[in-house]
Amino acid sequence: MSVTLVQAVTMALxxxxxxxxxxxxxxxDIGVNGGVFRxxxxxxxxxxxxxxxxxxxxxxxxxxxxIGMAAQGLRPVAEIQFMGFLYAGLDQLLSHAGRLRSRTxxxxxxxxxxxxxxxxxxxAPEHHADSLESILAHSPGIRVVIPSSPSRAYGLLLSAIQDxxxxxxxxxxxxxxxxxxxxxxxxxxxxxxxxxxxxxxxxVTLVTWGxxxxxxxxxxxxxxEEGISAEIIDVASISRxxxxxxxxxxxxxxxxxxxxEAALTAGxxxxxxARLADEGLLSLRAPVKRVGGFDTAYPLYRLENHYLPTTHRxxxxxxxxxxxx
Amino acid sequence: xKTVASFKIQYTQFLDQEGKEVQPLPAEITDTQLAEYYRDxxxxxxxxxxAVALQRTGRISTYAPLIGQEAVDVGIAHAMKRDDVxxxxxxxxxxxxxxxVSLIETLLYFxxxxxxxxxxxxxxxxxxxxxxxxxxxxxxGVAMAMKLQGEPxxxxxxxxxxxxxxxxxxxAMNLAGVWGAPVLFVAMNNQWAISVPYESQTAxxxxxxxxxxxxxxxxxxxxxxxxxxxxxxxxxxxxIREGKGPYLIELKTYRLGDHxxxxxxxxxxxxxxxxxxxKRDPIARLRTYLSARSxxxxxxxxxxxxxxxxxxxxxxxxxxxxxxxxxxxxxxxxFAELPPDLEAQRKILDGM
Ligand SMILES: Cc1ncc(C[n+]2csc(CCOP(=O)(O)OP(=O)(O)O)c2C)c(N)n1
Ligand SMILES: [Mg+2]
Numbered sequence: 001m002s003v004t005l006v007q008a009v010t011m012a013l014x015x016x017x018x019x020x021x022x023x024x025x026x027x028x029d030i031g032v033n034g035g036v037f038r039x040x041x042x043x044x045x046x047x048x049x050x051x052x053x054x055x056x057x058x059x060x061x062x063x064x065x066x067i068g069m070a071a072q073g074l075r076p077v078a079e080i081q082f083m084g085f086l087y088a089g090l091d092q093l094l095s096h097a098g099r100l101r102s103r104t105x106x107x108x109x110x111x112x113x114x115x116x117x118x119x120x121x122x123x124a125p126e127h128h129a130d131s132l133e134s135i136l137a138h139s140p141g142i143r144v145v146i147p148s149s150p151s152r153a154y155g156l157l158l159s160a161i162q163d164x165x166x167x168x169x170x171x172x173x174x175x176x177x178x179x180x181x182x183x184x185x186x187x188x189x190x191x192x193x194x195x196x197x198x199x200x201x202x203x204v205t206l207v208t209w210g211x212x213x214x215x216x217x218x219x220x221x222x223x224x225e226e227g228i229s230a231e232i233i234d235v236a237s238i239s240r241x242x243x244x245x246x247x248x249x250x251x252x253x254x255x256x257x258x259x260x261e262a263a264l265t266a267g268x269x270x271x272x273x274a275r276l277a278d279e280g281l282l283s284l285r286a287p288v289k290r291v292g293g294f295d296t297a298y299p300l301y302r303l304e305n306h307y308l309p310t311t312h313r314x315x316x317x318x319x320x321x322x323x324x325x
Numbered sequence: 326x327k328t329v330a331s332f333k334i335q336y337t338q339f340l341d342q343e344g345k346e347v348q349p350l351p352a353e354i355t356d357t358q359l360a361e362y363y364r365d366x367x368x369x370x371x372x373x374x375x376a377v378a379l380q381r382t383g384r385i386s387t388y389a390p391l392i393g394q395e396a397v398d399v400g401i402a403h404a405m406k407r408d409d410v411x412x413x414x415x416x417x418x419x420x421x422x423x424x425x426v427s428l429i430e431t432l433l434y435f436x437x438x439x440x441x442x443x444x445x446x447x448x449x450x451x452x453x454x455x456x457x458x459x460x461x462x463x464x465x466g467v468a469m470a471m472k473l474q475g476e477p478x479x480x481x482x483x484x485x486x487x488x489x490x491x492x493x494x495x496x497a498m499n500l501a502g503v504w505g506a507p508v509l510f511v512a513m514n515n516q517w518a519i520s521v522p523y524e525s526q527t528a529x530x531x532x533x534x535x536x537x538x539x540x541x542x543x544x545x546x547x548x549x550x551x552x553x554x555x556x557x558x559x560x561x562x563x564x565i566r567e568g569k570g571p572y573l574i575e576l577k578t579y580r581l582g583d584h585x586x587x588x589x590x591x592x593x594x595x596x597x598x599x600x601x602x603x604k605r606d607p608i609a610r611l612r613t614y615l616s617a618r619s620x621x622x623x624x625x626x627x628x629x630x631x632x633x634x635x636x637x638x639x640x641x642x643x644x645x646x647x648x649x650x651x652x653x654x655x656x657x658x659x660f661a662e663l664p665p666d667l668e669a670q671r672k673i674l675d676g677m
Contacts, residue, residue, distance in 0.1 A: 032593045033520030056490035056526045057457055057518060085456065088491070123386040123437060125415075127456045294670050299655040301386055301437030306652040306677050 001183065006176040008150035008183050009039045009115070012157040013077065015187050017047055020075060023161060026053040026062060027079030036081055037117060037176055059089035063114065067097050070112040070166075077161060083118035083170065084127035090135075097166040098141030110166045113157075118146075119211040119261055121174040121308060123301040129173075130298060131210075131262035136168050137239045137271065143167040144238040145192055148175060148213040151183045152236065155190030163192060172210040192237050195245040201231035204255040204318055207246060207272060209235040212259045212309055219314040228322065238268055246272065247280050254285035255321040259309050264292035286324035289317040334533045337557055338547040342605045344613030351556050356620055362403065362551045363615060364629060366395035366608050369419035371633040372428070373582075375641065376418075376435065380586040384645065385435040389415045393549075393581030396607035397513055399423065400554025400576075404562055405481055410467050412451040412460045412482040416513065416580075420483075424450065428640035429647070438650050439658075457488040461497035461510065468501065468508035468571070479565045481558075483511040487518025489532050498539035501571035509561050510536070510573040513548065515580035520593035536573035548576030549607040579605060652677040 003011065016023045025040060025047075031054040034041035044052040055062050059080055066076040080086045086093070093114065101109045120129030136144045145160055145167055147153035153171070160167040198213065199220060208216045213234055220230040231249050235241065250256050256276060258269035269290040276288050291309045299307050341347050373392050379385045391398060398419025405411065411424055422431055425446030433441030434453070442452045451467075454460040464482035471478045484494060489512050501508050512532040516523050529535060536543035542564070546557035554576055561572040579602040583590045590599075615621035652674040656667050663671060 028518075029520045031520070034592070036519070036587075054521050054525055056521070057487040058490050058492065060492055087456075088459075088493075125387050125455050294656060294674065295667060296656045296659055296670075300434070300439050300441075302650050303439070303652055303655050304437075306674060307655060 001185070002180040003150050003183050004177045004180050005147065005150045005153045005171070006037055006039050008154040009157060009171060010041055010043065011183065011185050012154045012161075013040065013043060014046065015185060016077070016158055016161040017043070017051060019187060022073060023075040023077060024051045024053065024069075025077050025079070026055050026066065028055055028057060028081050030054060030079050035079060039079065039115070039171070059085055060092050063089040063092035063097065066112045066114070067092060067100060067110055070110040071100065071108045075111055075161060077113045077115060080114055080116040082124075082128045082130075083116045083132055084130040086114075086116055086132060093142065093166070093168070094139045098139055101165065102141060109164060111164050113160045113167045113169050115157075115169045115171060117173045117176070118170045119173045120298055120304050121211065123304070124173075126300060129304065131170075131260070131293075133170060133209075133238045133260075134262060134266060134268040134271070137268055141165065142239065143192060144170065146170045146172065146210045146236060146238060148172060148210055148234050148236070150181045152190060152196065152234075154183045154185075155188060156192065156236065158187065159189035159192050162189060167192070170210065174211040174214060178214065193240050193242055194237065195242045196234040196236050197245065197249070198232040198234050199230070201229035201253065203228045203230060203253055204257060204322060205231045205233060205246070205249040205253045206257050206259065206314070206318070207233045207235060208259040209238065210261070212261055215309055215311045215314055216259050218311040219318060222311065222315060223318060228318075230318070241271070243272075243275050243279070246276070247283070250276060250280050251283040254283060255324075256284070257289045257291065257314065257317045257321055259291045259314055261293050261308050263295045264290060265295045267292045286321040289321050291317045332534065332537045334531050335544045336546065337544065337553050338550050339552040339556065340550045340610055340614055342549070342610055344610045344617065346614075350552055354552060354555065358403075359552075359611070359615060360620060362399050362555065363608075363611050363621065365399040365402070365423055366551060366611065367629055368633050369395040369398050370608060371630065372419070372422070372637055375637050376432075377582075377586060379432070379641065380435075385432060386437050387585050387587050388435050389418075389585045390582035391416050391419050393602065393606065394513065394515060394578050395419060396551035396554050397548045397576050397578055400551050401481065401483070401511060401558050404555050404558035406478070408476075408478045409562070410449045410451070410471075410478065410480045411447065412454070412464045412467065412480060414454045414457070414460065414483055414485060414488065416485065417453070417483050421447070421450070421453065426450070428637065429644050432641065432644040433647070436644070439654055440650060458484055458491035458493040461494050462500065464508045464510070465497050465501045465504070465506050468506035469504050472505075472507055477566055478507070479562050480506075480508045481511060481562075482508065483513055485518060486512065486514040486516065486523055486532060487521060487526055489535060490526055495535070495539070498536060498541060498571070498573065502540040505568070505570050507565045508571045509558070509565055510571070511558070512573060512575045513578060514575050515578050517580050517584070517594065519584045519588060522594075531575060533573060533575040541571045541573060542569070543573035543575070545575040545577060548578030549605045549610065551607060551611055581606075651675070
């Protein structure tokens with residue numbers, strides 16, 4: 001069946017709940033309403049109010065109570081309505097979910113998933129477009145996973161739910177309904193520790209994740225018309241990061257541009273660039289370039305297209321690394 | 326066993342849903358004032374309808390309709406003094422405008438343009454808050470600063486019933502109680518937080534009672550009775566000005582519209598409930614009362630609507646004619662003085 005990314009999320013949730021009755025969902029407006037993006041559409045009806053729990057507005061308590069449930073053997077999948085509202089739950093997530101296993105020498109653990117839409121480009125109000133992957137990647141004990149297509153959303157979410165540790169599953173807002181593709185509802189998961197090569201190429205490696213796959217693909221198309229072959233790597237698992245795939249690619253292309261929509265400074269691109277400088281320097285034939293959001297609060301929507309990395313800015317960075325002597 | 330603490334919550338209403346006096350109206354409210362409240366409520370409704378229409382045609386983006394809650398907006402605005410500080414959430418657009426935020430600023434904000442938060446008139450008021458309850462501790466700080474600096478003003482912050490579940494709200498009330506900060510918390514209980522009904526939001530019978538645990542005063546009033554809102558908020562503000570501490574007032578109302586223009590309320594609540602709620606419409610209620618006392622005529626109504634529509638249309642026209650925001654605007658107000666590395670980013674944006 002051909003589905004959108006958000007429908008693939010629903011499919012994966014339903015499959016996980018059917019396969020394992022320890023899996024339950026909690027979050028704001030996820031019950032009768034099916035979530036503000038309809039990611040849990042129909043699940044309340046299908047699984048009832050003991051497995052699909054509408055919560056009060058308390059991000060801290062949503063994440064905190066998930067920790068308790070997980071420690072007791074359930075498999076909570078919590079929804080934070082928009083990633084910009086995750087801040088209110090960060091103490092629970094960073095100080096506790098990521099550390100409970102370690103703080104109890106493995107006696108207690110947190111097999112839980114926090115799903116949350118992230119990123120901008122849909123003319124949403126203030127605080128509805130933040131991208132926090134680098135804050136999370138900086139924190140111990142948490143996996144951070146970002147799908148960029150319906151089939152990867154399906155497979156990665158199933159693996160996230162089965163994972164024995166906390167996973168933040170960041171769902172790219174611009175890709176929610178962007179396109180459809182056939183997804184086989186076979187319960188098959190995808191690995192949480194590998195990048196996906198979306199397109200093979202020889203001349204430059206474009207590294208990205210989530211929403212920016214759109215603009216990066218457009219940039220690669222344009223380069224192709226000019227006879228330049230770009231490889232696209234979707235990082236997918238920000239934490240833990242698969243550098244081997246990136247090293248392998250840069251070894252062949254010698255050039256790398258990293259693109260993300262979070263603010264540039266201390267964005268996750270900086271980590272990848274640092275690792276390339278550290279262990280991949282001799283493969284590089286040009287400095288690594290990063291394209292990101294500006295170092296400011298995500299603007300109200302009239303300016304969001306100026307904030308987000310555009311195909312134009314990505315191409316400029318590509319030209320800079322390609323022309324470097 | 327003995328009782329070491331107990332509590333009760335008072336409820337106030339002056340006009341019932343038929344527009345009949347259930348108790349004599351407060352003596353200090355004149356007929357002229359009542360007519361003014363009426364006009365302002367109608368203004369809120371006309372503006373609200375226009376804003377929804379502008380969203381439908383793509384001229385602004387997500388907007389949170391206030392329809393059904395006009396008495397709340399108008400009662401708060403009239404009870405507050407100009408020098409009080411308002412820290413609202415997104416469904417108090419009416420109060421903001423009545424306090425002096427211009428229609429154009431309001432449209433700019435919902436139209437995704439930062440210039441809408443510059444507030445030429447209400448210089449001390451905070452921008453509308455979308456991140457639920459996060460403004461409530463700010464209100465405590467604003468209030469405490471005014472107290473420490475010997476200013477007789479009050480900080481007024483509004484939240485929805487859903488937002489009252491959040492830690493910030495409890496923490497703010499607790500802190501305000503300890504500090505004796507001159508702050509008024511207004512809980513707009515419109516029964517729904519998007520799709521979550523009041524009963525699923527809290528096991529507490531009233532929102533007002535949440536103040537008890539913080540050791541501060543509270544009460545509930547009929548939020549669809551503008552007289553009760555004006556009176557209740559006014560009494561609370563007077564109390565706070567006398568130094569009798571922070572206060573929480575719960576305004577019981579109903580969200581007649583969708584949560585926002587991005588929502589479809591028919592997914593989760595019945596038409597019957599909504600049509601029942603229309604019987605408590607705050608505007609019809611006051612109109613009935615005023616008409617019965619011959620203080621309002623059909624002619625006046627028609628004239629008022631024409632006048633309001635003209636005023637709003639004129640503002641919309643001006644709004645639509647405003648030149649697009651400059652991209653560089655997104656970094657220009659980050660720091661008092663832009664650091665050199667951001668200056669470089671500003672230049673890039675300026676070239677866009
Ligand atoms: C911290 C936070 N969590 C979630 C949201 C998403 N959200 C926006 S409005 C809303 C419901 C708020 O309901 P209520 O407080 O009752 O106010 P109302 O909209 O009914 O006026 C939710 C969950 C948010 N804005 N902020
Ligand atoms: Mg509400």
